Amino acid sequence: MTDTGQNPITDQVYKARQFCEDKGARFTLLREKVYALLLEQQGAVGAYELLDTLKLTESNAKPATVYRTLDFLLEFGLIHKIESTNAFVACHHFDCNHPVQFLICDTCGDVKEIQSVGLKDTLDKQAQSVGFRVVNQTIEAHGTCAACQ
Amino acid sequence: MTDTGQNPITDQVYKARQFCEDKGARFTLLREKVYALLLEQQGAVGAYELLDTLKLTESNAKPATVYRTLDFLLEFGLIHKIESTNAFVACHHFDCNHPVQFLICDTCGDVKEIQSVGLKDTLDKQAQSVGFRVVNQTIEAHGTCAACQ
DNA sequence: AAAATTAGTGTTATTATATAACGGTTTGTT
DNA sequence: AACAAACCGTTATATAATAACACTAATTTT
Numbered sequence: 001m002t003d004t005g006q007n008p009i010t011d012q013v014y015k016a017r018q019f020c021e022d023k024g025a026r027f028t029l030l031r032e033k034v035y036a037l038l039l040e041q042q043g044a045v046g047a048y049e050l051l052d053t054l055k056l057t058e059s060n061a062k063p064a065t066v067y068r069t070l071d072f073l074l075e076f077g078l079i080h081k082i083e084s085t086n087a088f089v090a091c092h093h094f095d096c097n098h099p100v101q102f103l104i105c106d107t108c109g110d111v112k113e114i115q116s117v118g119l120k121d122t123l124d125k126q127a128q129s130v131g132f133r134v135v136n137q138t139i140e141a142h143g144t145c146a147a148c149q
Numbered sequence: 150m151t152d153t154g155q156n157p158i159t160d161q162v163y164k165a166r167q168f169c170e171d172k173g174a175r176f177t178l179l180r181e182k183v184y185a186l187l188l189e190q191q192g193a194v195g196a197y198e199l200l201d202t203l204k205l206t207e208s209n210a211k212p213a214t215v216y217r218t219l220d221f222l223l224e225f226g227l228i229h230k231i232e233s234t235n236a237f238v239a240c241h242h243f244d245c246n247h248p249v250q251f252l253i254c255d256t257c258g259d260v261k262e263i264q265s266v267g268l269k270d271t272l273d274k275q276a277q278s279v280g281f282r283v284v285n286q287t288i289e290a291h292g293t294c295a296a297c298q
Numbered sequence: 299a300a301a302a303t304t305a306g307t308g309t310t311a312t313t314a315t316a317t318a319a320c321g322g323t324t325t326g327t328t
Numbered sequence: 329a330a331c332a333a334a335c336c337g338t339t340a341t342a343t344a345a346t347a348a349c350a351c352t353a354a355t356t357t358t
Contacts, residue, residue, distance in 0.1 A: 131295025
């Protein structure tokens, strides 16, 4: 499989495989399928909704199947978890190392990922000023996207 | 019951009752008890942990009892939900109208609430720049508090 | 190449979190 | 007193996530 520029999802999956293998991690068929399913979604998806979709081709899939796979994808930054909705969303630029924040449209369900270093730094500084050392951040905004206004 | 300055929790409960009644909402005994229980905790508490505690005095309490009460308290801003841990924490200054962010210590479990207008505005602006209108924000930092370092 | 080790998956069961629905009771209003 | 609305008790169920164990595939060591 090569990056042909023909199919965005295929290309993204290819990039993900390269990324994993470069790190000595195995991008198995199951992991590829789950990642591809998430890429196909326009918004974030719950684990059980994802399971239902996965079952169409992997009839023996179970909750643990999905959660284990999601754990792997999360660990390598290929996907993100939206904490406020318990849903998962594919990440398209796992190779750059930017902080991440989400804009979640409550009307159409679309999730836009933004990468604001300024936002991250502001929170880090606020924390630092009270002696708190930040390890990771959850920043999610709910509202209405441009298209839905 | 008056604000005597003797017991911080009693005083806070008193303030909460005033606040609710000013808004025409009923601060029932159940709501008072749940709010008081949350005030007694040092960190955030899960709904079922709260239920167990509540059962000590309200032996007939059920999940719905707790969730309904939490919903009321959330609606009036007397408590907050920590999305990244599915836990609830009492708010001490529901009367001021500041935005809210949380610093969650993963070592001792303590939750510190901060109110940074700058942080809120930064996120609002970032969103605005891509045409997104923010209705509410979830900002939570995990890490290590000053005491635990 | 065989053995040993590690990583990944299948499967069953269980735990944790949250809501729906309905009936009865209390509170506030007319 | 009658009525309506809000609140609470209760049962059932939906949704989200993990534990534990056996088996298989891949990788490393010998």
